Amino acid sequence: MAGLRRIRWDALSLKLVFGVLAAIALLFLVLPTAVVLLTSLTSSQSLRFPPPGLSLRWYVALLDADQMQRAGLNSLIVAFWTTLLSAVCGTAAALAIARSRSPLMRAADLLFMSPLLLPALSFGFAALIFINRLGLSPSIPILVLGHAIVCVPFVLRTTLASLSQLDASLLEASESLGADRLTTFRRITLPLIGPGIGAGAFLAFMASFDNVPVSLFLADERTEMLPIHLWQQIETNLDVRTAAASGAIVIATLILMLLAERFAGLTRRMH
Amino acid sequence: MEADSRLVLPLAALFTAFFVAPLVVLLLLSLHGDIAMQGWTLGNYVKFFSDPFSYSILLDTLLLGVKATLVCLLFGYPVAWLCARAGARWQSVLVFLVILPILTSVVVRTFSWIVILGRQGLLNQVVMGLGLGNEPLRLLYTEVGVVMVLAQVQMPLMVLPILTVLSKLDPNLGDASRVLGAGEWRTFFRITLPLSLPGIIAGCILTYAASITAFVTQTLIGGARLIYMPLNIYQQAVGANNWPFAAALSIIFMITVMIVVGVLGAIGRRSEIHGRT
Amino acid sequence: MTSFRTVTIDRRRLLHRAGGFALAAGLPRFAHAQSKTLIAATFPGTWNEADRDVIAPAFRQLTGAAVTQSIILGTDQVSRLVAAKGNKPPFDVAFFDAPQVIDAVREGLIVEYPAAQSPNYKDLLPTAQDKWGPKITMQVIGLGYNPDKIKTPPTSWDDLLDPKYKGRVGLTALNSQLGIAFLAELNRVKGGTDEDFEPAFKFLKQLLPNVGAIGANLGAFATLWQQEQIDIAPYNFNFVQTLKAKDVPVDFTIPATGAVGWSTSLHLVAGAAEPELAVQYIDLHLAAATQEKLLKSPYDVIPTNAKVKLEGAITKSLAKTLDDVAKIRTINWEKINPQRGALIDRFNREIKL
Numbered sequence: 001m002a003g004l005r006r007i008r009w010d011a012l013s014l015k016l017v018f019g020v021l022a023a024i025a026l027l028f029l030v031l032p033t034a035v036v037l038l039t040s041l042t043s044s045q046s047l048r049f050p051p052p053g054l055s056l057r058w059y060v061a062l063l064d065a066d067q068m069q070r071a072g073l074n075s076l077i078v079a080f081w082t083t084l085l086s087a088v089c090g091t092a093a094a095l096a097i098a099r100s101r102s103p104l105m106r107a108a109d110l111l112f113m114s115p116l117l118l119p120a121l122s123f124g125f126a127a128l129i130f131i132n133r134l135g136l137s138p139s140i141p142i143l144v145l146g147h148a149i150v151c152v153p154f155v156l157r158t159t160l161a162s163l164s165q166l167d168a169s170l171l172e173a174s175e176s177l178g179a180d181r182l183t184t185f186r187r188i189t190l191p192l193i194g195p196g197i198g199a200g201a202f203l204a205f206m207a208s209f210d211n212v213p214v215s216l217f218l219a220d221e222r223t224e225m226l227p228i229h230l231w232q233q234i235e236t237n238l239d240v241r242t243a244a245a246s247g248a249i250v251i252a253t254l255i256l257m258l259l260a261e262r263f264a265g266l267t268r269r270m271h
Numbered sequence: 272m273e274a275d276s277r278l279v280l281p282l283a284a285l286f287t288a289f290f291v292a293p294l295v296v297l298l299l300l301s302l303h304g305d306i307a308m309q310g311w312t313l314g315n316y317v318k319f320f321s322d323p324f325s326y327s328i329l330l331d332t333l334l335l336g337v338k339a340t341l342v343c344l345l346f347g348y349p350v351a352w353l354c355a356r357a358g359a360r361w362q363s364v365l366v367f368l369v370i371l372p373i374l375t376s377v378v379v380r381t382f383s384w385i386v387i388l389g390r391q392g393l394l395n396q397v398v399m400g401l402g403l404g405n406e407p408l409r410l411l412y413t414e415v416g417v418v419m420v421l422a423q424v425q426m427p428l429m430v431l432p433i434l435t436v437l438s439k440l441d442p443n444l445g446d447a448s449r450v451l452g453a454g455e456w457r458t459f460f461r462i463t464l465p466l467s468l469p470g471i472i473a474g475c476i477l478t479y480a481a482s483i484t485a486f487v488t489q490t491l492i493g494g495a496r497l498i499y500m501p502l503n504i505y506q507q508a509v510g511a512n513n514w515p516f517a518a519a520l521s522i523i524f525m526i527t528v529m530i531v532v533g534v535l536g537a538i539g540r541r542s543e544i545h546g547r548t
Numbered sequence: 549m550t551s552f553r554t555v556t557i558d559r560r561r562l563l564h565r566a567g568g569f570a571l572a573a574g575l576p577r578f579a580h581a582q583s584k585t586l587i588a589a590t591f592p593g594t595w596n597e598a599d600r601d602v603i604a605p606a607f608r609q610l611t612g613a614a615v616t617q618s619i620i621l622g623t624d625q626v627s628r629l630v631a632a633k634g635n636k637p638p639f640d641v642a643f644f645d646a647p648q649v650i651d652a653v654r655e656g657l658i659v660e661y662p663a664a665q666s667p668n669y670k671d672l673l674p675t676a677q678d679k680w681g682p683k684i685t686m687q688v689i690g691l692g693y694n695p696d697k698i699k700t701p702p703t704s705w706d707d708l709l710d711p712k713y714k715g716r717v718g719l720t721a722l723n724s725q726l727g728i729a730f731l732a733e734l735n736r737v738k739g740g741t742d743e744d745f746e747p748a749f750k751f752l753k754q755l756l757p758n759v760g761a762i763g764a765n766l767g768a769f770a771t772l773w774q775q776e777q778i779d780i781a782p783y784n785f786n787f788v789q790t791l792k793a794k795d796v797p798v799d800f801t802i803p804a805t806g807a808v809g810w811s812t813s814l815h816l817v818a819g820a821a822e823p824e825l826a827v828q829y830i831d832l833h834l835a836a837a838t839q840e841k842l843l844k845s846p847y848d849v850i851p852t853n854a855k856v857k858l859e860g861a862i863t864k865s866l867a868k869t870l871d872d873v874a875k876i877r878t879i880n881w882e883k884i885n886p887q888r889g890a891l892i893d894r895f896n897r898e899i900k901l
Contacts, residue, residue, distance in 0.1 A: 010454035018349040025346035026365075028423045029372055032383035035393060039386055045794050046774060049386050049393050066604065067616055070585075089282040096279035108279055111286060117476070117532050119484040121501050122521035123293070125508050129300055129518065130293035137635050145289050152282065181274070203374075210376040212487050216505065220638045221587045221618040222821075227378045227487075232619045234382050234491065235768055236592035243386075246379040253375050257367070267366040271435040324897055389775035411775065412761050496721070496762045496900075510723065511889075512627045 033250055040240070040247030047240060058244035065241055071229040072245075078140060078225070079208040082147040086204045089148070090155030091197055095189075097156075098163040113157070115150045120213035123149065128217040138220040146218045147208040154207060155200035158269050162196025198264035202256065294525075301518035315519035325503075325520075329527065332499040335414065336483035336531075339421035340429075343478045344471065346422065347429035351470075354430070355437035366434070373427040381491045384420045385411065388492070412494035420492045421482045428481055429474035436470030437463075465542075472539035476532055483528065500524045584613040586825040588641035589620050591812075592768075594786040595643070598847045603832055611828055622648040623723055623888075629657040629817065640820035641829055645687070645725045646810040647881040647888075653680055658815040665827050668834035668853070675874055676852035681815035684833045685842075686850045686873055688809035688866055689729055690802040692783025694776065701801040705734060708755055708780060717758040718772055718781030722895040724764065725810070728888065730782040731895075732879045733808045742883035745891065752899050762899070773798045786848055789861050793846030800865055807866060809876045 035049060040058055042051030062068065097109050115123065127146050128138075136142065166189065174184040215225040226245075233242045260266040304312050319325045354365045372380060387393045388410040410416035440463065448458040486501035493499070498506075504524065508517035586607075590599045596619050607615050618638075620628070622645045628638050629652070642648075642658055652658045661681045663669045669682060676683040691702050697716075702708075708717050720727040731748050738747035760778050763769040770787070772778045774796045788800040814830040816823060832838055839851035848861045850873055858869055867873045884891075 010456055014455040014459060018352050021346055022349035022353040025350045025426065026368060028346075029350075029426060030368055031393075032380050032387065032423070033371060033375060035387055036379060036383040039383070046796065047386055048774075049396075066608075066614055067600070070614070070616065085285075089285060092278040093282040096276050099275045102276075105276070105279070108283060111290075112282060115290070117480045117528065118525055119501065119521070119528060121484060121486055121504060122297070122525050123290070125504065125517060125521055126293035126297035127289065128508075129514060130289075130296045133296060135635075145285070148285065149290050152285075206374045210374075210378075212377065213484070213501075216486075217508075221589075221616060222636075222638065224616055224618070227376055230376075230378045230382070231487065231491070234378065234385070235764065236596060236619050237770060239597075242382065246376070246382055249376050249379050254371070257371065257374060261363070261367065267363045267370070270366055270370055271431050271438065385771065389771070389777070392775065409760075409777070411771075411777065494761065494764065494768070509631075510624060510627060512631055 036243060036246045036250055040243040042240060042243070045240065047243065058240045059248070061241050062244050062248065065245070067224070068226070068229060068241070068245055071224040071226040074140070074219075074223055075209050075226040078143050078147060079205050081140075081144045082151050082208040083201050083205040085144060085148045086152040086155045087197060087201045090152045090200065090204075091159050091193075093152075094156050094159035094163060098160055109156075113153050116153045120150050120211075121216070124214040124217035127214070131218075138218050138223055140223055143215065143218050143223060143225075146214045147211055150211065150214055151204035151207045154203035155197065158196045158200035158203070159193060161269060162193040166192055195264040196269065199260060199266050199269045202260040202264065202266065206253065206256070297518050298522055300515055301522050303515055306514050315516045316523070318516065319519060319523060328498055328503050329500055329523065332483050332501075333527065333531070335417065335421070335489075335499060336479045338414075338418045339425065339482040340475050340479045342418060342422040343426050343429040343482075344475065347426050347474065347478075348433055348467075348471070350426070351430045351433035351437055354434050355440075366431075369427045369430050372424065377424065377485075377487045378491075380424055381420060381488050384416075384423075384492060388416050388419070411492065412496065414493070414497060417489055417493045417497065420488050421485055424485065424488055425478045425481045428477040432473035432477065433467060433470040436467045436473075440466055468542040469539055472535055472542060476535045476539070479535070480528055480532055584822060584825065586613055586615045586641070586822050586829055587639040588615055588617050588826070588829055589625050589639045589643045590617045591643055592619050592621070593770075593784065594790045594847050594849065595812075597790060598842050598849065602838065602841055602847075603829075606838065607829055607832055610832065611825060613822075613825055615829060621724055623725075626651050626655070626657065630655055633657070636821060637817045637819050640817050640822055640826040642681075642815040642817050643812070644681075644815060645812050646878070647725070647728075647885050649678075649680060649813060649815070650881055650885055652815065657818055659818050661816055661830070662827055665824075666831040666834065668831050668836070671836060671853050671855055672834060673852050673854050673870060673874075676811075678813065681813045682830065682834055683811040683813040683852050684839075685812050685852060686809045686876065687725075687812055688785045688802075688807050688850070688876060689726060689733070689782055690785060690800055690807060690865075691780065692773075692788050692798055692800055693780040694773070694778075694797050695799040696797045697776075697779045701799070702780060702803070703801075704803045704805060705737060705751075705782075707803075708758065708782075709751075711758075713758050713780055715758065715760045716779040717755065717760055718769060718778035719752075719755075719759055719762045719899070720769065720782070721762055721764050722888075722892040726782065726784055727895075728884070728891070729808065729810060729879060731891065732884055733805075737805050742880055745887075745894075749894065749898060752895075756899065759899075770796070785862075785866060786850075789848035790846045802865065807876050808879065810878055810881075 039047060039049055039051060041054045041056065043053035043055035043057065044051065093108070093112060097105050124146065131138070131142055170188055171184055174188050179187070210227055212227050212231070215228055219225045219228065230242055230245060233239055257266065300306070300308065301315055302311055302313065304310055304314060350369065354362055354369070357365055389395070394410065410419065444462050444466070445458055448462050453461065484501060486505070489497070489499045490502050500520065504517050504520045507513045507520060590596045596617060599617050604615050604617065607613070622643070625642055625644065626648050629642070632638055642652065644652060658680060660679050669677065672682055691707070693702055720730070722728050722731065731745070734751055735745050735748035738751055740747035761772050763772055769781065769783070770791055773791055776797070783800065785800055788798050791798050814833055816826050816830070820826050834853060836853045836855040839849070839853045839856045842849040843851055843856060843858070843862070844860060850862060850866070854870070858867065867876065
């Protein structure tokens with residue numbers, strides 16, 4: 001009897017400690033997002049929190065923010081093409097890596113994943129020097145190439161995970177029924193790994209849209225990108241429009257995340 | 272099969288042309304005196320290692336990573352623990368909340384922290400309001416503030432790998448331990464923690480690498496006075512136009528990160544072997 | 549099978565396209581984005597707001613073209629132009645303080661201003677006309693302070709040393725104009741010369757215990773004032789007025805040693821992509837109507853067009869007429885510029901929080 005009581009107290013204290021730490025952590029995880037949304041609805045001209053009153057005026061002000069809109073459009077265009085490039089090249093590479101045991105493929109896998117761990121700032125600077133030596137100027141296509149390098153690892157990771165769960169017997173069955181390799185790919189493989197590619201593409205899109213270290217070097221004033229424009233604004237003035245733009249980004253992210261969860265099972269693929 | 276392996280070529284070509292080549296050029300530039308690359312010299316590296324101001328920036332950055340990673344671990348492990356024990360639907364919700372920050376723009380997140388940490392910000396209002404202090408806390412533009420924000424911003428990178436390992440943990444082991452009379456804490460320290468070590472290491476690698484290269488957070492929260500390696504590289508490259516020196520700094524930075532990641536990765540692999548026995 | 553595959557691919561594409569098209573459809577100016585865009589530099593602080601809120605719309609009305617205004621410090625502008633020499637410059641209109649003009653001319657970064665194509669040029673004060681680019685304003689520094697915390701306005705730079713301001717003083721990094729102008733003026737007041745900055749650094753080292761924060765530039769300072777992290781700092785007249793208009797508790801006063809300032813000017817960059825638009829943009833800054841608007845709150849920008857009469861906050865703190873403005877003391881940048889790198893380096897090493 002005494003033993004049982006001791007264990008229950010133990011369990012309680014463990015749950016309490018972990019529970020409190022986890023609660024604090026979750027609060028801190030969610031707090032910034034909530035604060036940004038609330039601040040963007042302020043009716044005053046300053047960023048005081050809590051806001052003295054609520055109003056949509058700053059979101060309305062965004063409609064007049066010419067330069068911010070242009071920067072946003074640039075970021076969207078680059079993100080779109082980066083995602084496309086990453087999805088196509090990344091899926092192809094994932095197929096090759098999943099089906100081979102050779103050390104060369106292992107090395108290739110490591111190389112393709114390395115941008116996730118190496119400082120993106122160093123890479124961005126290296127890319128700038130590189131194009132400068134080649135006599136080129138910063139431009140949208142070059143930005144897309146730079147972003148693709150740092151975003152394709154996301155597609156690679158989720159697609160490889162999907163491929164590893166693909167039942168090889170399905171492929172064998174398809175081939176024994178007379179389908180050629182391309183048909184097998186189109187009809188069997190692709191639909192099954194589709195959600196995996198989709199999740200990776202979504203992550204790549206967000207990573208590109210949000211990218212700062214590469215854009216800092218490869219984007220110049222003529223190809224202004226939204227995160228950098230927002231950063232300039234934050235550092236130089238106390239404009240509440242920045243909060244509204246941030247709020248808009250948060251809402252858009254939430255919507256896209258819900259879509260990705262619904263169609264690609266995002267949360268399942270993250271762990 | 273041959274045909275399949277050829278599928279790797281497009282990405283391999285992209286990486287060779289736009290990842291490997293620029294890094295090679297970066298290395299070459301760091302070994303020259305000026306952008307025209309006329310004469311070979313180790314001058315940039317000598318300048319870095321002989322100047323206490325320069326390498327203290329690197330050390331500060333490495334230390335910053337350690338602090339942020341430890342805070343992340345302290346708070347991130349319980350979150351992963353909670354997620355692993357949650358039912359399927361709650362787990363989805365919790366994971367959603369965990370990855371929401373990492374998908375929101377880093378500029379947006381850091382900006383909201385400026386609002387929270389300021390002298391009149393939310394945190395100080397709560398602290399003063401609850402009577403926890405007389406003076407408002409000075410968090411903005413201090414290293415404490417940077418560590419706090421980094422820990423929050425990178426926490427998903429710590430939580431997800433640990434969650435992966437915890438969810439695959441065999442519950443029988445825990446049960447066996449309890450049946451044998453061990454308390455919950457003992458079970459945790461003797462069974463759960465060691466077995467989750469690979470996840471912890473993986474989380475630490477990702478968090479550490481991300482923290483020390485977190486340019487936006489370090490600069491927006493730290494201000495221009497707390498100089499870490501990323502800002503240093505940027506100032507030398509764009510502000511001072513000193514490309515060769517900036518290139519040397521970049522190479523040193525990259526090699527340092529690779530060493531740390533390599534060491535942590537090796538520890539991680541060894542802990543995996545231990546975990547299986 | 550077929551429908552499953554099609555649906556999967558459609559869903560994927562939908563994710564990508566939805567974001568892009570929704571935003572594009574919602575943008576009222578999408579069509580305009582296709583027309584010409586001028587890229588111009590601007591300063592943090594009052595100027596980027598004035599440029600964005602007053603000049604950009606007027607420019608669009610005048611020319612139908614949009615302008616992207618990039619916030620870059622004068623010294624960084626010079627760096628970027630030097631880095632881009634030989635290629636297309638990153639911006640067409642340069643926004644310089646007096647020190648940068650000297651460097652830019654020497655490096656061949658700007659071209660002579662085509663005054664003939666600029667109708668408002670002739671209305672400028674003679675001192676504001678310059679073959680390399682017209683001066684659009686004068687910036688003056690003094691002491692900024694929080695009137696809620698400091699009831700009697702400070703009267704000299706030495707007030708910064710007052711122990712009751714421990715941890716409450718703000719400074720600006722030396723790569724910003726505000727920082728280096730403060731250093732130069734401090735040096736002069738403390739008896740130093742253009743060659744010897746020892747007195748200034750001695751003062752700063754004495755000041756260190758009082759320093760609460762060092763901002764990257766005067767714009768970054770805005771957060772410090774609003775969050776009340778600092779109560780007193782060397783600051784720029786214009787931006788105090790702009791912050792006041794935003795209900796930030798800050799006020800301005802000239803120390804007893806007198807006001808000191810420098811001119812700010814606009815220039816046509818060499819090899820500009822849109823030179824005609826650039827000249828029209830610069831000319832817009834010179835127009836009496838524009839300068840009259842900028843003279844008012846919340847900008848309080850000192851005008852250089854002879855047709856504009858001074859009024860408002862400027863007359864209370866700085867000068868009653870444009871002649872008084874001409875008498876404000878300036879700094880010898882020819883002597884200071886070559887030392888700038890060394891001074892910044894010394895500042896970074898010795899003045900650490």
